[in-house]
Amino acid sequence: MVDLSKNDGGSGKAGKGVSDAIDTVLYYVVDLKKQQPMVQLGVGAGFGTVTGYFVTKGGRLVAATVGISFLLAQFAIHKGYITxxxxxxxxxxxxxxxxxxxxxxxxxxxxxxxxxxxxxxxILGGFAAGMLIGFSVA
Known part of the structure; x- marks a missing residue:
């Protein structure tokens, strides 16, 4: 586990912990193609589940915003504010x-x-399955 709060003793490099964490994540992402298929499937499913959950939650907000905007535009057209x-x-x-x-x-x-x-x-198969799981969880 990478400690995100570590500092090198006050030498002015306060972001080193985050940099190490990013390097670690990138190391595993690049090497993911070399991993066993079940590892790839699991990682894809995990990211897909999180993505599906947030897309569903965000999609509802976007759909509501678009719907309300459409109703307001129709009202303005009907009243003659917009021709x-x-x-x-x-x-x-x-x-x-x-x-x-x-x-x-x-x-x-x-x-x-x-x-x-x-x-x-x-990875894509796991991601697709994970998105469906994320849709159902949200």
Whole structure:
């Protein structure tokens, strides 16, 4: 276990404990690919559970904020505080669609997902399962 509160005796390097902790974490993250599949699965599941829990809690807050904003915007439109020029919106959306399609059609899509998924399959599998567990716990 790394002691985060250690100091080197007042020589002005007060963040050394945190630096050691970060170095330790990075050492294990880099070497995680070399660990046994069950270790990778466990680490992925742990991080996935924590992520799923916080995404669910944060998602509820975001959904409530977006919903309230949408209701307030609809109320303002209904009362006449906001007026929409629908023809201008449609024209701008068509121009945006054309612009995006022109940029996308001219580029070659690089597919790195296959190699990434196969290389980190145990960690990603554990992460996905952990996220589902985190969703159910929240």
């Amino acid at each position: 929409l020029n629908e023809s201008k919106i449609e024209r701008d959306m068509k121009n945006l669609h054309k612009s995006v399609m022109n940029k996308v059609s001219g580029k070659k899509v690089i597919n790195i997902s296959d190699s990434f998924v196969s290389e980190y399959r145990w």
